[in-house]
Amino acid sequence: MVRIVFLHPDLGIGGAERLVVDAALALKSRGHEVSFLTNHHDPSHCFKETSDGTFQVQVVGDWLPRKIFGRFYALCAYLRMMYAALYASLVLSRQEHLDVFFCDQISVGVPILKLAKRRPKIIFYCHFPDQLLSIREGYIKSVYRAPLNYLEEFTVGMADVTLVNSKFTLRVFGDTFRRLDGVPDVLYPSLNTKNFDAMQAKIAQKESIEFGVHGCENIPRNAFVFLDINRYERKKNHALALHAFRLLIDALPISESRRCRLIIAGGYDNRIVENVEHYEELHQLVNKLELRENVLLLRSPNDDEKFVLLYKAHCLLYTPDNEHFGIVPLEGMYMSKPVIALNSGGPTETIVNNSTGFLCEQQPTKFADAMLQLYKDDALRERMGVMGHKRVQQKFSFEAFTDKLNNIVESVMKPAWTKENNMKKET
Structure with a gap:
């Protein structure tokens, strides 16, 4: 059994939320222990699996602003996710044994998660490069976005495994993050x-x-x-x-x-x-x-x-x-x-x-x-x-989705399992 925590900015009812909920259901069906850590969760505006007790959902950092003077949405989202990652690495990982962090949408928390006790593996799922989702508004906006865009590319590259949702996104990923050497794997979303x-x-x-x-x-x-x-x-x-x-x-x-x-x-x-x-x-x-x-x-x-x-x-x-x-x-x-x-x-x-x-x-x-x-x-x-x-x-069957995701999790855990087994043999 692998202990997995999903970090997601806002557990609402969009396509990204449906993906992470289905991923959690898939891994739970294979006997893994799964929970969510998020910046916002409204039980009246979410998928029922996150409110009916199927998964434990913990909310942190919702008191942080979503915008400043009606602007800076991206900066605020990054800060909120950094706070959640700090909580996960410095508090949650010390309260219980964690094996894998599954992150999506915002990658800025990836290096912070590496501070966690026992160094859990990190899987990052890229729905689409965040920098391409913002509307261009001239020179000032481009100056504001420049450091965030660099930070996105740098932090995506620090994940142990990177996944994308389609071949189209894979091509865009390569064109956007030119400094990254690794090629993400395509994991198509599925239906339960x-x-x-x-x-x-x-x-x-x-x-x-x-x-x-x-x-x-x-x-x-x-x-x-x-x-x-x-x-x-x-x-x-x-x-x-x-x-x-x-x-x-x-x-x-x-x-x-x-x-x-x-x-x-x-x-x-x-x-x-x-x-x-x-x-x-x-x-x-x-x-x-x-x-x-x-x-x-x-x-x-x-x-x-x-x-x-x-x-x-x-x-x-x-x-x-x-x-x-x-x-x-x-x-x-x-x-x-x-x-x-x-x-x-x-x-x-x-x-x-x-x-x-x-x-x-x-x-x-x-x-x-x-x-x-x-x-x-x-x-x-x-x-x-x-x-x-x-x-x-x-x-696009749920069974095929489950098989592939479970194989990815087990594959990323193999080095850790090998090291743990060797230590047991030495003792």
Whole structure:
């Protein structure tokens, strides 16, 4: 058994959080002891595994500021994670025996974790270089980011093992961190398909006229539903879905357009200014496009509501450009839904064009054409759904994810186990 602590900045409900929770579930299933250390955890805004007692979750440093004068978000995030790493290395590691730290998103804590008693191994999972996630705002911003960018590259290179979430991210990693010699291993995110299967059976038994999701009470049973799941951030490009949907409505007879619905279900946090602002921006766009009767904007649906939405939807839209991986297309495909996504980034590795969905250029007309095709052709939609489900089972299964991650953990522990065995023999 290996004692593993996951360090994650904010245990909310995003794709990065889903990855670390699934990684923890995978390692726990192999008999390892797993817990979380984080800067923030809201039991009402998280994945249920982090609030129902499945894992021990300890919060440290939440009193530190998230921003200074409305700015310096990255600096504050780095300081908060450094504080968590200090606690892990100087307090937690002295209270109990620790074997592995699993870090992601922010690498600045890696060298601090090396201060820990008995020197636990450190695995760093790179969803995407942090320096590429910030919006460029001219010379002053570049000067501010320069030391942080150097620190990111330096600290990523200090991890014992580095992982990335896709071949696309692997290429970006190499182009960004040119001073690093090692080549990270690709560990694709996966789905805990047992949960999906159980929920799907549960929903099928309780299926009724209503959706059963707060905010969807007035959706008719014969509605044709396009679903867009992603956080309320501008880079997620929800506006593309709205403009394409408007074109679809215009292309259909009135009798048919009335049954079409677009549901945008986005992660939303009142503490994040962009979430609040962008949600309002999308509301205004809905009004401008005269789609009030056909579009619903839902905020932070819980796990059960998300399953219902995926189950009831006819097609999934995925609009971010150059998304590093994107777990949502896998969720849609496993639920046998065709996926329409941009022909860039991680979706090019998960979606097979014209087989499990469509990969389109970033133009509303291209998206609308694909949406119209799936709306009109039931057989095509069903066939793509079947192929998508098979693809997730064959290439992105939770079992394969668990096997690979467990092998990585055992491999990184081998030197320590060999040293420990030699010491026992000497005594």
